[in-house]
Amino acid sequence: DAKTTQPPSMDCAEGRAANLPCNHSTISGNEYVYWYRQIHSQGPQYIIHGLKNNETNEMASLIITEDRKSSTLILPHATLRDTAVYYCIVRNNSGNTPLVFGKGTRLSVIA
């Protein structure tokens, strides 16, 4: 079973920031938070991951709370092409641990 909880769906206006929350209250010390997204009928796309510090890349920012029990993925300027299902996954990095997917959040970006 997935160890994260996400809202089933969210809407965001085009050009605004999309903030996608994730709860992972049972995360352990060696587990990272990963975010992927899946645009309709395509393979999941890696977005970002982090352990405890906030992370930023060209796609998004990841904010992790100090207690690590929740995190937020931020798409700073959402576009229509960001419409997808977003998955928050906890996974340890000690070996080739497979990703276990939950139901994710369906983000709809509206013009």
Added chain:
Amino acid sequence: ETGVTQTPRHLVMGMTNKKSLKCEQHLGHNAMYWYKQSAKKPLELMFVYNFKEQTENNSVPSRFSPECPNSSHLFLHLHTLQPEDSALYLCASSRPGPMNTEAFFGQGTRLTVV
């Protein structure tokens, strides 16, 4: 392009047919995975291979038979499938930590069993 290539992209097969799905990556990854995604359901992990050895089989029926001849190639052999096996089959690969551990996915094979 993620560097993980799956073929074919689409496949229609009868219940008595035998077919194979192929996945390859040249990212230097040593773990490869098969996932199944049925309509409106989350991705389900099927098989895991580490260094060509199968390390996980999530109670997958024997009509699905994986093969990993080397760290760059992964196959899923299909025989006597059922209509409920129609789904998107996804392959992924990764390497162990601590750096560059993200898994990359192929675009999937859309399988229809008739």
